[in-house]
Amino acid sequence: MIPQKILDKAVKYHGHYGPFLVIGIRASLYALQKMGNVRVCHIFCPQKKPYLCVSDGVMSVIGCKILHHKGEGIRLCFEGVGNTLCISVHGELIQTLSGSKWNELEKLAEMVRNMEFSDIFEVS
Numbered sequence: 001m002i003p004q005k006i007l008d009k010a011v012k013y014h015g016h017y018g019p020f021l022v023i024g025i026r027a028s029l030y031a032l033q034k035m036g037n038v039r040v041c042h043i044f045c046p047q048k049k050p051y052l053c054v055s056d057g058v059m060s061v062i063g064c065k066i067l068h069h070k071g072e073g074i075r076l077c078f079e080g081v082g083n084t085l086c087i088s089v090h091g092e093l094i095q096t097l098s099g100s101k102w103n104e105l106e107k108l109a110e111m112v113r114n115m116e117f118s119d120i121f122e123v124s
């Protein structure tokens, strides 16, 4: 789960608390735990908000170089030293989140914060 300190820092950095920011944070914490060291993160997603909010989650947790790529859905590929880890967000969840209203964002952020990792992501 996300330590409160990390969450607070990310929200401050990003400017608001939302589910896509939480996705970036959780993917980053997972990548750091698995890889120890991340040098670059490639983010594949539509080049607009709220999808791009994922990026600030990665930046606030890892602070690595981030390269944006056009894509369908949301996929993050973390590059370490000689290793790579790619994580995709389940399409159904993205649909649910992207159709949300502004006043629902905090509630949805809490939901994503508390979901099982495997209910959010597919590692490949």
Ligand SMILES: [Zn+2]
Pocket (backbone or CB within 6 Å): 014, 016, 018, 020, 021, 050, 053
């Ligand atoms: Zn945002």
